[in-house]
Amino acid sequence: MGFNQQKEVERRRxxxxxSHPDAGKTTITEQLLLFxxxxxxxxxxxxxxxxxxxxxxxxxxxxxxxxxxTSSVMQFDFEDKRVNIxxxxxxxxxxxxxxxxLMAVDSAVMVIDSAKGIEAxxxxxxxxxxxxxxxxxxxxxxxxxxGREPLELLEELEEVLEIESYPMNWPIGMGKGFxxxxxxxxxxxxxxxxxxxxxxxxxxLNENHELxxxxxxxxxxxxxxxxxxxxLLLEAGNEFSEEKIANGQLTPVFFGSALTNFGVETFxxxxxxxxxxxxxxxxxxxxxxSPYSEDFSGxxxxxxxxxxxxHRDRIAFVRICSGSFSRGMDVQLxxxxxxxxxxxxxxxxxxxxxxxxxxxAGDIIGLYDTGTYQIGxxxxxxxxxxxxxxxxxxxxxxxMRVTAKNVMKQKSFYKGLNQLVQEGAIQLYKTYLTEDFIxxxxxxxxxxxxxxxxxxxxxxxxxxxxxxxxxxxWINPEQLDEKMSSSRNILAxxxxxxxxxxxxxxxxxxxxxxxxxxxxxxxxx
Ligand code: GDP
Numbered sequence: 342m343g344f345n346q347q348k349e350v351e352r353r354r355x356x357x358x359x360s361h362p363d364a365g366k367t368t369i370t371e372q373l374l375l376f377x378x379x380x381x382x383x384x385x386x387x388x389x390x391x392x393x394x395x396x397x398x399x400x401x402x403x404x405x406x407x408x409x410x411t412s413s414v415m416q417f418d419f420e421d422k423r424v425n426i427x428x429x430x431x432x433x434x435x436x437x438x439x440x441x442x443l444m445a446v447d448s449a450v451m452v453i454d455s456a457k458g459i460e461a462x463x464x465x466x467x468x469x470x471x472x473x474x475x476x477x478x479x480x481x482x483x484x485x486x487x488g489r490e491p492l493e494l495l496e497e498l499e500e501v502l503e504i505e506s507y508p509m510n511w512p513i514g515m516g517k518g519f520x521x522x523x524x525x526x527x528x529x530x531x532x533x534x535x536x537x538x539x540x541x542x543x544x545x546l547n548e549n550h551e552l553x554x555x556x557x558x559x560x561x562x563x564x565x566x567x568x569x570x571x572x573l574l575l576e577a578g579n580e581f582s583e584e585k586i587a588n589g590q591l592t593p594v595f596f597g598s599a600l601t602n603f604g605v606e607t608f609x610x611x612x613x614x615x616x617x618x619x620x621x622x623x624x625x626x627x628x629x630x631s632p633y634s635e636d637f638s639g640x641x642x643x644x645x646x647x648x649x650x651x652h653r654d655r656i657a658f659v660r661i662c663s664g665s666f667s668r669g670m671d672v673q674l675x676x677x678x679x680x681x682x683x684x685x686x687x688x689x690x691x692x693x694x695x696x697x698x699x700x701x702a703g704d705i706i707g708l709y710d711t712g713t714y715q716i717g718x719x720x721x722x723x724x725x726x727x728x729x730x731x732x733x734x735x736x737x738x739x740x741m742r743v744t745a746k747n748v749m750k751q752k753s754f755y756k757g758l759n760q761l762v763q764e765g766a767i768q769l770y771k772t773y774l775t776e777d778f779i780x781x782x783x784x785x786x787x788x789x790x791x792x793x794x795x796x797x798x799x800x801x802x803x804x805x806x807x808x809x810x811x812x813x814x815w816i817n818p819e820q821l822d823e824k825m826s827s828s829r830n831i832l833a834x835x836x837x838x839x840x841x842x843x844x845x846x847x848x849x850x851x852x853x854x855x856x857x858x859x860x861x862x863x864x865x866x
Contacts, residue, residue, distance in 0.1 A: 344665070344699055346633065346635070346664075346665055346701055347633055349423075349665075349699075349701045350618060350619055350632045350633060350701050350702045350703060351618050352421055352422050352423050352618070353422075353423055353425065353618055353619055353701065353702065353703030353704065354422050354423070354424050354425070354447070354448070354613055354616045354617075354618065354703070355424075355425040355427065355445070355446050355447045355448075355619065355660075355703040355704075355705075356424075356425070356426060356427070356446050356447060356448045356449055356450060356616060357426070357427045357428070357429045357442055357443055357446045357449050357450070358370060358426065358428075358429065358449070358450045358451075358452055359429055359443070359449050359450070359451050359452070359463060359466035359467065359470065360431070360451065360452035360453070360462070360463055360466075361431070361454070361457070361460030361461060361462040361463045362431040362432045362462065363454065364452045364453060364454040364457070364460070364463070364482060365452055365454065365482040365483060365599045365600070366431070366452050368482075368599040368600055369450075369452055369480065369482065369599040369605060370415070370426060370428075372599055372602050372605045372606075373417075373419075373424070373426065373605070373609055374415060374417055374426075376417075376419055376605075376606060376609055377417025377418055377419045377424060378417065378418070413427070413428050413643070413645065413658065414426070414427055414428070414658070414705045414707075415428070416704075419609065419613065420610075420613070422613050423703075424613070425703060425704060425705060427442050427445060427446055427705065428442070429442050429443065429466065430786075431462055433784075433785060433786055434784070434786050435462070435783065435784035435785075435786065436782065436783060436784040436786045436787045436790075437735055437737075437765065437768075437782070437783050437784075437787065438642075438643045438644075438645075439466070439783070439784070440465075440466070440469050440735045440783065440866070441642045441643055441716065441732055441765075442642060442643060443466065443469045443470055443473065444473070444642050444660075444732050444733075445640075445642040445643075445658075445660035445705065446475065447475060447476075447616065447617050447618070447619055447620065447703065448475050448476040448477070448478065448616040448617060449466075449467075449470045449475060449476070449477050449478070450477075450478045450479075450480060450612065451463060451466075451467060451477055451478070451479045451480070451592070452480050452482055452599075453479060453480070453481050453482065453494070454482055454483055454488070455481050455482060455483050455484055455486070455488030455489060455494065455515070455596070456483060456486060456487070456488040456489060458489060458493075458494055458497050459497055459498065459501045459502065464501065464502065467502055468866065469735075469866060470589065471502075471504070471589060472733070472866060473589075474588055474589045475589055475617075476586050476587055476588075476589055476615065476616060476617060477504065477589055477592045478592060478593055478595070478608075478612050478615070478616070479498065479506070479592045479593065479594040479595065480595050480596075480597060480599075480608055481494055481594060481595070481596045481597070482597065482598065482599050483598060483599075483600070484512050484515050484519050484596050484597060484598045484603070484604075485515075485516065485519050485533075485598040485600065485601050485603070486515070486516055487515060487516035487517075488515055488516075491508075491511065491512055491596065492570075492574070495508065495578075495594060498592065498594070504589075504590065504591065504592050505579045505585065505590060505591040505592070506578075506579065506591065506592050506593075506594050507578070507579050507580075507581050507582075507591055507592070507593050507594065508525060508571070508574065508575075508578075508594050508596075509524075509525055509526045509593045509594060509595050509608075509611060510522040510523060510524045510525055510526065510531075510595055510596055510597075510604065510607070511523045511525060511567060511570070511571040511574070511596065512567070512596045513530070513533075513558070513561075513563060513564060513567045514561075514563055514567075518563070519533050519598070520532070520533055520558060520561060520563070520564075521533045521558065522596060522597070522603075522604055522607075523567060523568060523571050524543075524607060525571060525575065526593075526611055527607070527611075528545070528546045528550060529543050529544060529545050529546055530543070530544040530546065530552060530558065531543055531544075531603075531604065531607060532544065532558065533601075533603055538556065538557050538558070539556070541556075544556055544558075550568065550572065551568075552568075579591060581593075583615065586615055587615075587617060593611070593615065595607075595608045595611070595612075618632075618703065619632040619662070619702040619703035620632065622638075622640075622662040622663075622729055622730075623729070623730050624727060624728055624729055624730065625728045625729065625730055625731070626728070630662050630663045630727060630729075631663060632662060632663050632701075632702030632703070633663070633702075634663040634664060635663075635664055635723075636663060636664045636721065636722050636723030636725070636727075637661070637663065637664030637665065637666055637670070637672065637720075637721060637722040637723070638661075638662045638663045638664060638719065638720070638721040638722075638723075638727045638729075639659040639660055639661040639662050639663075639666070639706070639719070639720055639721070640659065640660055640662065640717065640718065640719050640720075640729045640732075641657045641658065641659055641714050641715070641716060641717065641718045641720070642658055642659075642660055642716070642717075642732065643657075643658040643716070644656070644657050644658070644710065644714060644715075644716060644764060644765070644766070645657075645658065646766070646790050646793070646794055654709050654710060654711050655709075655710045655711075656707045656708065656709060656710065657707070657708045657709075657710040657713075657714040657718075658705055658706075658707055659705065659706045659707070659708060659720065660705055661700055661701060661702050661703065661704050661705070661706065662702055662729070663702055664701070664702075664722065664723075665699045665700065665701045666699065666700045666701075666704075666706055667699050667700075669683065669684055670683060670722065671683060671722070672720040672721060672722055673720065673721050673722065673726075674713070674714075674718060674719075674720055675718070675719040675720070675721060675726055675727060675728040676715065676718055676719070676728075678726075681713065681720070683708065712760075714764075715763055715764050715765065716732060716764060716765030717729075717731050717732040717765065732765075733865065733866050734768070734865045734866070735783055735865055735866045736783075736813050736864045736865040736866065737768050737781030737782050737783055737813060738781075738782075738783055738810050738811070738812075738813075739781065739782050739783070739784070739785065739788070739809070739810055739811075740770075740779050740780070740781050740782075740807075740808040740809070740810075740811050740843060741779065741780050741788060741805040741806060741807050741808060742777055742778065742779055742805070742806040742808060743758070743778045743779070743780050743803050743804065743805050743806075744777075744778065744803070744804050744806075745801055745802070745803060745804075746801075746802040746803065746804050747801075747802065750800070750801045750802070753799045753800060753801045754795070754799070754801045754803070756799060757794070757795045757798065757799030757801055758778065758795075760799075761791060761794060761795070762836060766787065766790060766791060766794070767780045767781070767782055767787050767788075767790075767791045768780065768781040768782070768835070768836075769781075769835070769836050770833040770834065770835055770836075770841070770843075771833060771834050772831060772832065772833050773823065773826065773832040773833060773834065773840075774823075779808070779831075779833060779843075780805075781813065788805060791803075792805065808843075811831070811843040811844060811845065812843070812844040812845075812846065812847065812849075812850055813841055813842070813843055813844075813864065813865075814841060814842050814844065814850065814862035814863060814864055815835075815839055815840070815841040815862070815863045815864070815865070816840055816841065816842065816860055816861065816862060816863070817860075817861060818839065818840055820859070820860045820861070821840050825842075825853070825857060825860070826842075829844065829845050829849035829852065829853075830842045830843060830844045830845065830849055830850075830853065831843040842862070850862070
């Protein structure tokens, strides 16, 4: 009753925040949740630190089940929009799931520490967003501290990430002298600590972008300078283009301070204006599924393993691509043409409300999984089979040799290894001649999950011998000559039998390309 699918889809905004650890992702997420009324006080998102959890349906379930990772999906309403924020774990929780989460969002917000600029993890996550061509919005954080010059930060964005930038606002001072923002997009000035002046937070500008009203900020020596600099920058810099934002070719840049909650609300309002609603998803047969289609469809982008050995079940996260999902409905799994009966206890929605409504394209649902699902699986209803494009594989950077501790357990070792690889928990390689098993991951957490699950689900203790970081590069099998293998690289095959080298470092790789210039080295994403 009163449910209008078209309207519901149009008001969805599903995004991820990408950043390097410590740039302020948690702090800004909390501010966003506060604006949306999803939490009542700051400091509740990082459950691990505070012992509190952001309030949401499924996090209680997580708590009961003892699943270690906290806030995977957060949903709230702001103005007329329904917002889904998907968490991209960093630090020790960084894994392929972090990358895959970016397959399930419609836009991304990149948070940068103004003192540090673009850092390694931001760059990696950015590249995945870039590959997808989704809009990327930039929030340059910590302006309440002394950081780098704003212009220098924009230049770095353009040079390092090769993306055009457009300043949506421009800082008036920084650190102790942070007075406010020239809000270019809304043609006004936002005062940092209005209580020091007359309490007015927003000061309107005239059509020549001048502050007509009398205000003490005009007396500051930096004020005119900042306004002039910004005008020059706007004249010389990139033009604002909604089309380029939509294609991910231009990033709107916002300056602010998440900690002092300054510039965050204006950012959220503007971001929600330009961030896209869910759009069509491509299928394997080169078709597309419209988010407004009546039949339900979705794909699994993440499987969260339960680290508690007493609870083997996992949670499969589904991004809904079309139709609507309601509790108790049955779906079809396209990989096996198998019908899956879902009942209320096998599913939950990521929603902060007690009263769960229907979920539509853009929303994320969680399914309890006892081994049914694999990463990239499509589920759907309706007569026509739907199978979404495969999720990409990502180049692992960390490697371990693995063997079964007990030779008698060889069989369950192979079984577990195969299933965990298929499920996307880890990547598997075999050395060329000796056929040793090597597993690869993008984050350490993947190894830990692997070890736990081999023990808990396959009753196999594994010995893992760390090989450290390596650079994995695939080569065309026709160009392969086993003589190319040396002490500085390891020749291996992936599970599709494709040959690759694991290079010790950049130097070893350069040495190789110098020696074999005709051989093309390819990386995954
Ligand atoms: P995350 O690792 O990206 O989630 O970063 P956090 O949100 O946990 O922030 C890392 C540290 O930076 C914390 O100590 C925050 O209090 C601090 N921080 C976050 N935003 C700001 C800001 O705008 N200004 C200042 N001075 N510190 C901030």
